[in-house]
Amino acid sequence: MADGMVLSVTPEVKARPLKILIASHSHPEISNGGAEIAAYQLYKGLQGHDEVAETWYLGCDREAGADKPGAVLTQPFPDRHEYLYSTGAFEWFKFANRDPRFPHEFKKLLRELQPDIVHFHHHINFGVEAFHHVREVLPQAKILLTLHEYLGICNHYGQMVTTGHFSLCYESSPARCRNCFPEYSKADFFLRKLYIQRFFNLVDRFVSPSHFLAARYIDWGIAPEKMIVLENMMPHVARGTIAPPPADGALRLGFFGQISKLKGIDVLFDAAVMLEKEEVTDVSFEIFGDYRGQPPELQEGFLKRLDKAGANIRFNGPYDRQRVDGLMQSVHAVIMPSVWWENSPVVIQEALRNRRPVICSDIGGMAEKVRDGVDGFHFSAGNPTALASLVKRLVADRAVLAELTAGLSGEPELVSGLGAYVGVYRELVVGQDN
Numbered sequence: 001m002a003d004g005m006v007l008s009v010t011p012e013v014k015a016r017p018l019k020i021l022i023a024s025h026s027h028p029e030i031s032n033g034g035a036e037i038a039a040y041q042l043y044k045g046l047q048g049h050d051e052v053a054e055t056w057y058l059g060c061d062r063e064a065g066a067d068k069p070g071a072v073l074t075q076p077f078p079d080r081h082e083y084l085y086s087t088g089a090f091e092w093f094k095f096a097n098r099d100p101r102f103p104h105e106f107k108k109l110l111r112e113l114q115p116d117i118v119h120f121h122h123h124i125n126f127g128v129e130a131f132h133h134v135r136e137v138l139p140q141a142k143i144l145l146t147l148h149e150y151l152g153i154c155n156h157y158g159q160m161v162t163t164g165h166f167s168l169c170y171e172s173s174p175a176r177c178r179n180c181f182p183e184y185s186k187a188d189f190f191l192r193k194l195y196i197q198r199f200f201n202l203v204d205r206f207v208s209p210s211h212f213l214a215a216r217y218i219d220w221g222i223a224p225e226k227m228i229v230l231e232n233m234m235p236h237v238a239r240g241t242i243a244p245p246p247a248d249g250a251l252r253l254g255f256f257g258q259i260s261k262l263k264g265i266d267v268l269f270d271a272a273v274m275l276e277k278e279e280v281t282d283v284s285f286e287i288f289g290d291y292r293g294q295p296p297e298l299q300e301g302f303l304k305r306l307d308k309a310g311a312n313i314r315f316n317g318p319y320d321r322q323r324v325d326g327l328m329q330s331v332h333a334v335i336m337p338s339v340w341w342e343n344s345p346v347v348i349q350e351a352l353r354n355r356r357p358v359i360c361s362d363i364g365g366m367a368e369k370v371r372d373g374v375d376g377f378h379f380s381a382g383n384p385t386a387l388a389s390l391v392k393r394l395v396a397d398r399a400v401l402a403e404l405t406a407g408l409s410g411e412p413e414l415v416s417g418l419g420a421y422v423g424v425y426r427e428l429v430v431g432q433d434n
Contacts, residue, residue, distance in 0.1 A: 015430055017050075017052055018051060018053060018429060019114060019117070020052060020117040021115040021117070021118045022057050023119065023120045023126060024060070024120075024121040025126070026062075027057075027060070030063075032320065032321050034344075035146075035148040037346065038121060039121035040057060041232075041235060042418070043056075045233060046421075049418060055081065056115070057079075057082045058073075058085060058109070059082070060126070061087065062125060072085065072086060073086075073105050074086070085106075085125070087099065087125045090125060094128075095124060097125075097130070102127070107136070114138070117141065117142050117429070118144070121146045128196055128199035131145075131199045132199060142205070142429060143203045144203065144205045144207055144425075145203045146207040147214075148343060150343075152220065154172055155180070155184075155192070160341055161262065162180055163180040164180070166262065168381075174186035174189040193221075197221055200222065203226070204226070204428055205227075205424060206226055206227050206228070207424075208228070208230075208343075209230065209231050210229065210343050210344050210365035211229050211368060213365060214229050216341075231344060231349075232344055234349045234353070241325075243329040245329075245402075246330065251332050251394060252284050252330070253284070253286065253359065254286045254288060254333070254335065255268055255287045255288065255289065256351075259289040259291040259294070259302060261298060263337070263338050264336070264382070265287075266384075267382060267387060268384075269313070270384035271391065272285050275312060278388075280312075283391055284313075285312055285313045285335070288317070288319050289319070290317075325353075328354040331356065332357075332401060333405075334347060335358075335360070336366060337359075337361055338361050342361075342366045344365050344369065348369045349369075352408065352410070355410045357375060357401060357404050357405055360376060361379065361380075362381055366378075375408065377394075
C-alpha cells in the first residue's frame with residue numbers, strides 16, 4: 001500500500017455530533033447497483049450512530065429528465081431525510097452537469113441542511129462541479145468522494161479495457177485514449193483530465209474500496225495523502241440463517257449480476273463447451289442475471305449462445321437483492337469470470353457473507369478480495385481453458401471445495417465497519433475545529 005493512504009484516527013477526541021450528507025448517483029429504490037447500495041447502507045448505519053447528530057441521503061433519478069415538469073429536488077420516500085435529484089443534461093466525456101437548474105437547488109439544499117461532511121458516492125449525474133458548489137456555500141464542510149470505477153481515468157465506462165478487443169489497459173494517455181475514441185483529439189483527452197482534476201482538487205479525501213484502484217488513481221494524479229482505503233458498507237446475514245451447500249447432485253457454480261462481455265459471460269460459455277466436449281457432466285453453471293440492459297447486438301449474441309448451450313448451463317433470469325442470499329446458498333460456489341479489473345464487486349461480498357467460495361479472474365480488485373486457496377480460487381483472466389481446467393479439478397475432487405467452504409467465516413477478509421467511516425469524518429472535522 002502506498003505511503004499516506006491510511007489515516008490515523010484519534011478516537012479519544014470528543015467533539016460535537018456530526019451532520020452528514022451522503023450523495024449517490026442513484027437510489028436503491030431506482031436501481032440495484034453496488035455503489036448506491038453501499039452508499040445507502042452507510043446512510044442507514046449513520047442514522048443510529050452516537051457521534052452523528054443527523055444524516056441525509058441525496059440520490060438521483062436519471063429517468064425523470066430535465067424535459068419533464070416537476071421539482072428538481074423532491075422527497076418521494078417515507079424517510080424525510082431522503083432526497084432525489086431529477087437529473088438534467090449531463091456531459092459524460094468530462095462529467096460536467098449542464099443542467100441549469102441544479103446549482104441553485106443544490107446550493108439551496110446545502111444552506112438548509114448545513115452538513116459538516118458531504119460524502120459523494122460517484123460524481124456522475126451530479127457532475128464534478130458539485131464539489132465547487134459545496135465549497136462555495138459551505139467552505140468549512142469536508143468533501144469525500146468514493147471511487148467505484150476508473151471513470152476519471154478512462155472514457156470507456158471507467159473500465160480500462162480497449163473498445164475494440166476488450167484488452168486490458170494498464171494506463172491512460174491522450175494517445176492511447178484516442179486509439180479507443182478517434183472522434184476525440186489528443187488535446188481533448190488532455191483537457192478532459194485537466195477539467196476533472198481541477199474539481200477533484202477540491203475533495204478532502206478520496207475513498208477507494210480496494211488498494212488496486214487506489215494505486216491506479218494515485219498514478220493518475222491524486223495525492224497519496226488524500227487517498228484512503230475503506231471497504232464498501234454492505235448488509236450482513238445472520239450466521240444461523242446460512243444454509244449448507246447442496247449435499248448431492250452436480251457441482252453448482254453460480255454466476256450473479258450483469259450479463260455482459262466485460263463480466264466474462266463468454267468465458268463461462270466457452271469453458272462450459274470445453275467441459276462438455278471432455279464429457280465432464282457433473283457440473284452445472286447457474287446464470288442469475290439480466291441481459292436486457294445491454295446493446296441489441298450483445299443481447300442477440302447472448303441469446304444465440306444460450307440457445308446452443310449444452311445441458312451444463314442453465315439461465316435462471318433476473319433476480320432482486322432480497323433474494324440473492326437464498327440464491328447464493330443454492331450453489332456450491334460463485335463464479336466471477338470478469339475480463340476487466342473490477343474494483344470491489346458486490347457479488348464477492350455477497351458470496352463470502354453466505355459462506356460460498358468465489359472462483360474469479362486473477363486481476364484487479366477480484367484477486368485482492370479473494371485469496372487463492374482461502375476464500376476461493378483464481379484462474380487466468382479471459383482464459384476459458386484455465387477456467388475449465390480448474391472446474392474439472394473441483395468436480396473430480398469435491399472435498400477440495402468442501403474443505404474450503406467449511407473454513408469460511410461468513411465475513412469477508414477485508415471489512416470496514418461504520419466506525420472506520422465515522423473515524424475518518426471525525427478526524428477531518430476535528431482538524432477543522434482545531
